Amino acid sequence: MSINIPKKMSKAATGIGSLPDIGEKKALKLIQENLRLCPHWPQFPTRPAEYYDNQCLYLLKELNIIKKEPGKNPRFLDQDIEFLDNVAVFYEMYLENIDAEQLDKKLAVPLESAPGFYHFIKHLEKNGVKDAVCVKGQSAAPLTAGMQVLNEEGSSSFFNEQLRDLVVKALELHVIWQVRELKKLGLPVIIFLDEGMMQVYGSKEFLSLRGDWISDSFQMIMDAIKREGAVPGIHACCMTDWSVLLPTDPGIINLDVYNYFNSLLTAVDQLNAFFEKGGYIAWGIVPVNDACFQETSDTLIQRLEGYLEKLTARGVNERLLTQQMIITPSCGTGLYSPETAEQVYRLTAETSQRFNLL
Numbered sequence: 001m002s003i004n005i006p007k008k009m010s011k012a013a014t015g016i017g018s019l020p021d022i023g024e025k026k027a028l029k030l031i032q033e034n035l036r037l038c039p040h041w042p043q044f045p046t047r048p049a050e051y052y053d054n055q056c057l058y059l060l061k062e063l064n065i066i067k068k069e070p071g072k073n074p075r076f077l078d079q080d081i082e083f084l085d086n087v088a089v090f091y092e093m094y095l096e097n098i099d100a101e102q103l104d105k106k107l108a109v110p111l112e113s114a115p116g117f118y119h120f121i122k123h124l125e126k127n128g129v130k131d132a133v134c135v136k137g138q139s140a141a142p143l144t145a146g147m148q149v150l151n152e153e154g155s156s157s158f159f160n161e162q163l164r165d166l167v168v169k170a171l172e173l174h175v176i177w178q179v180r181e182l183k184k185l186g187l188p189v190i191i192f193l194d195e196g197m198m199q200v201y202g203s204k205e206f207l208s209l210r211g212d213w214i215s216d217s218f219q220m221i222m223d224a225i226k227r228e229g230a231v232p233g234i235h236a237c238c239m240t241d242w243s244v245l246l247p248t249d250p251g252i253i254n255l256d257v258y259n260y261f262n263s264l265l266t267a268v269d270q271l272n273a274f275f276e277k278g279g280y281i282a283w284g285i286v287p288v289n290d291a292c293f294q295e296t297s298d299t300l301i302q303r304l305e306g307y308l309e310k311l312t313a314r315g316v317n318e319r320l321l322t323q324q325m326i327i328t329p330s331c332g333t334g335l336y337s338p339e340t341a342e343q344v345y346r347l348t349a350e351t352s353q354r355f356n357l358l
Contacts, residue, residue, distance in 0.1 A: 004188060005231055005251060005280055005324075006133040013327045013352035014038035014282070016235055016254070017138040017194065018045050018334025020341050024119040030342060032130075034349035038190065038326075040136035041120035041182075045334040052140040053149070054113040056174045059106065060166065063090050066149060076163050079152040087166065094169050097176070098224070107177040117181075124185050134188040134231075137178045141195035141234070142168050142217035148197075159208065168217045172224040179228040189230040192254060193221060194332075198240040211244045219248045233282065236260075237331040242267035246274055254282035256330035258291075261307050268314045275320035283307075284330035286348045293343060297350040304355070327352040 014035050019027050019042045027042035044050050053061060053074040060066045061074075063086045068074040077083055097103050111118055117137075124135070146158030146167045157163035175191055182189045200206045201214060222232035233252035234245055240255060240263045247270070255264060264271075264281075285304050286292060312318040329348055333341035 004229075005190075005278065006188060008037060008133045009280070009326055010323050011325055011327065011352060011356045012037040012133075013348045014136050014190075015040050015345065015348070016192070016237075016284075016329055016332040017041070017136075018043045018332030019116075020044070020334060020336060020338050021046050022338050022341070024116055027116060028119060028123050030345050034345040036131040038134050038136050039120070039124075039132055040138065041114075042116035043114070043138070043332070043334060044116060045332070049112045050114065052145060055109055056140045056145065057149070057167065057170050058109050058113060059090065059093070059173060060170050062106065065090060065166065074149045075154075076149065076151050076157055076166075078163065090166065090170075094173060097173055099227075103177055103180065107173050109174070109177070117178075121181060121185065129185060129187055132187055134190055135182050135185055136190045136192065137175075137182050138192045138194055138235070139171060139175050139178065139221075141193035142171055142221060143201075143214050144195050144197045145171065146217070147200065158213065164213065164217065168220050171221050175221060175225050176228055179225060179230045183229070189228075190233055190252065191225050191230055192233040192235040192252070193218065195234060195236045195240070195245075196238055198236050198245075199238040201241055201244065211241070215244050215248050218245060218250075222248055222250060235282075235284075235331075236263075237284070239263050243270060246270045249277070250279065252280045252282050252326065254284055254326075254328055256284040257307055258285055258287045258303070258330045261310075264307075264311070265314070268311065268316060271311070271316050272320075275317055275324055278324070280324045280326055281321075282326040282328045284328050286327075286329045286344055286351060288329050288331050288333050288336055288340065288344050290340070292340060292347055295347065297347060297354045300347070300351045301355055304351075327355065 021044045031039045065086050066074045066076050146164050147156045149157045151157050179189050225232040231251035234250045235254040237256045285300050329344045333344050
């Protein structure tokens with residue numbers, strides 16, 4: 001695996017993606033002021049038009065393969081008489097676009113489903129990339145999407161091989177389209193797969209959930225990102241078995257270390273190999289709840305240094321651990337107040353700047 005993360009990203013700051021609905025203009029200003037080296041496009045998840053199914057699985061909705069009714073989870077129309085015909089159309093589009101030089105325009109997410117994405121690109125095209133050394137995008141991850149999109153009987157589609165394959169391939173096409181649009185800015189591209197449901201793996205309620213289903217699904221999407229010349233990352237804001245995800249060769253792993261640092265200790269044996277390949281840990285050290293108003297950059301750096309000491313004590317390469325790192329919030333701020341988001345972004349920038357001076 002070749003990971004082309006700019007060296008200037010060492011100890012730099014970036015964000016997860018989601019913001020409260022403060023509007024595109026204010027969002028871009030907040031991002032530009034605090035995440036100069038690696039800005040991301042802003043998502044507004046409280047807007048129904050920006051739910052993940054409208055952004056990442058848009059093609060499945062357009063082809064009438066899934067449908068979402070207000071207040072309910074999206075569902076596959078797998079009992080519909082035209083379902084198999086619609087699936088055949090999707091697979092034909094997939095094969096035509098997976099390695100195509102020119103993508104079908106139907107893969108583009110509608111403006112109303114991702115206005116922050118289009119405003120982000122237009123803003124940088126008009127004003128220049130300035131200090132940025134890369135740009136970041138994000139997409140729903142396969143387990144999160146597959147667990148939330150149901151079949152007609154109300155079960156999670158991730159447990160059905162055919163339906164899981166449709167979700168994964170739809171996400172593949174989405175990240176390919178997203179990378180190609182972001183690459184027009186002339187900078188390296190990072191794409192995080194946002195996984196918020198890894199805690200279900202190994203739980204009593206989901207004992208039949210297999211690790212190879214998860215890793216194979218991630219592998220397919222991350223391979224697509226790599227083929228497009230971008231860096232794949234995994235963001236997990238819950239207890240996560242990294243031994244399942246690290247073998248899929250992400251370029252960056254991003255976790256909520258403020259709350260779930262111990263989940264990283266289960267994968268200590270794999271971390272040195274990850275670093276040797278050029279991998280980075282994006283440390284989600286800045287809390288996104290009310291705790292952000294009680295913390296300072298000094299207290300967060302002290303906490304982070306404690307985590308680094310624990311890993312080095314267990315044999316993780318200290319030099320690579322401290323060089324190949326990025327600072328982020330613990331999660332997106334989309335479900336919090338504008339004041340919280342502003343504090344989180346300021347604190348993320350300050351922590352990155354102060355840590356660079358140590």
